[in-house]
Amino acid sequence: MYGRLLEQVGDLVDDVEAHRALWQDEDALYAASAGALDRGEATVEENTTLDLAVVRVPAGWPERPAHRFTQHRDVAIHPMAVHDRTTCNRIATICGDRLAFGYRYESWVQIVTRCPPPRIDLGPLAAALSEREPDRRAWSFDGVEQITPQLRPEGGTSGLGADGFLALLSDALASGAAAWDPYDTAA
Numbered sequence: 001m002y003g004r005l006l007e008q009v010g011d012l013v014d015d016v017e018a019h020r021a022l023w024q025d026e027d028a029l030y031a032a033s034a035g036a037l038d039r040g041e042a043t044v045e046e047n048t049t050l051d052l053a054v055v056r057v058p059a060g061w062p063e064r065p066a067h068r069f070t071q072h073r074d075v076a077i078h079p080m081a082v083h084d085r086t087t088c089n090r091i092a093t094i095c096g097d098r099l100a101f102g103y104r105y106e107s108w109v110q111i112v113t114r115c116p117p118p119r120i121d122l123g124p125l126a127a128a129l130s131e132r133e134p135d136r137r138a139w140s141f142d143g144v145e146q147i148t149p150q151l152r153p154e155g156g157t158s159g160l161g162a163d164g165f166l167a168l169l170s171d172a173l174a175s176g177a178a179a180w181d182p183y184d185t186a187a
Contacts, residue, residue: 025064025065026065026066026067026078029064029065029066029075029078030078030080030081032078033077033078033081033082034078034081034084036057036077037077037081037082037085041058042055042056042057042058042077043055043056044082044085044086046086046088047088047170048088049174050090050170050173050174051088051089051090051116051117052088052090052091052092052169052170052173053082053086053088053090053091053092054092054093054094054166055077055082055091055092055093055094056094056095057076057077057093057094057095058095058096059095059096059097060096061076061077061095062076063075063076063098063156064076066078066079068105068147068148069105069147069148071147071148073150074156075093076093076095076098077093077095079091079102083104087114088104089103089104089106089107089116089117090102090103090104090107090117090173091103091104092165092166092169094162094165094166097157097158097159098156098157098158099152099153099157099158099160099162099165100150100151100152100156101122101150101151101152101169102148102149102150102151103119103144103148103149104116104148105147105148107119107180107182108146108147108148108180108182109182110182110183115183117178118178118179118180118181119144119149119178119179119180119181120144120172120173120176120177120178120179121141121143121144121176121177121179121180122141122144122149122151122169122172122176123141123143124172125139125141125151125168125169125172125176126139126140126141126151127139128168129151129153129158129160129165129168132160132164132168133153133158133159133160134159134160135159137153137154137155137157137158137159138153138154139151139152139153139154139158140152140154144179144180145180151169
């Protein structure tokens with residue numbers, strides 16, 4: 001198995017262009033996302049106190065497939081284009097009524113360049129957001145133990161509005177107890 005895998009990887013590395021069909025759509029999404037950020041069409045606002053970046057994307061942008069590690073996600077803006085522009089480990093994305101939050105991979109592991117704040121369990125926030133939704137739409141949180149966990153509403157859209165979502169999220173991040181800290185040596 002490993003021998004066959006190494007042969008295939010070698011073929012891929014030797015002629016990346018021959019395999020363009022495997023990566024061209026996501027590469028185009030990345031390029032479009034980076035360009036939009038460069039032009040100011042999409043923006044990243046940082047709250048360094050909370051280690052939170054708020055990404056604002058035009059409401060009409062469609063979601064397209066992207067990958068983070070082995071996870072498939074439909075996104076309005078490519079996460080790597082965002083990560084190229086902020087070191088914040090907590091990312092909120094606002095695209096019209098599509099609201100989402102995610103922790104970056106770097107908050108899941110020990111890194112030597114800096115120590116990000118620990119992850120807060122946003123399960124209680126998901127329940128509170130669900131209760132506040134005008135149509136009682138459910139919110140879910142993947143869990144702090146996941147590599148890149150997301151907090152998002154069912155169906156991807158919310159009736160709460162960006163300001164209400166960001167206020168509740170900011171409060172939860174500021175006041176929540178650490179639930180995942182890769183530097184925790186007490187375990």
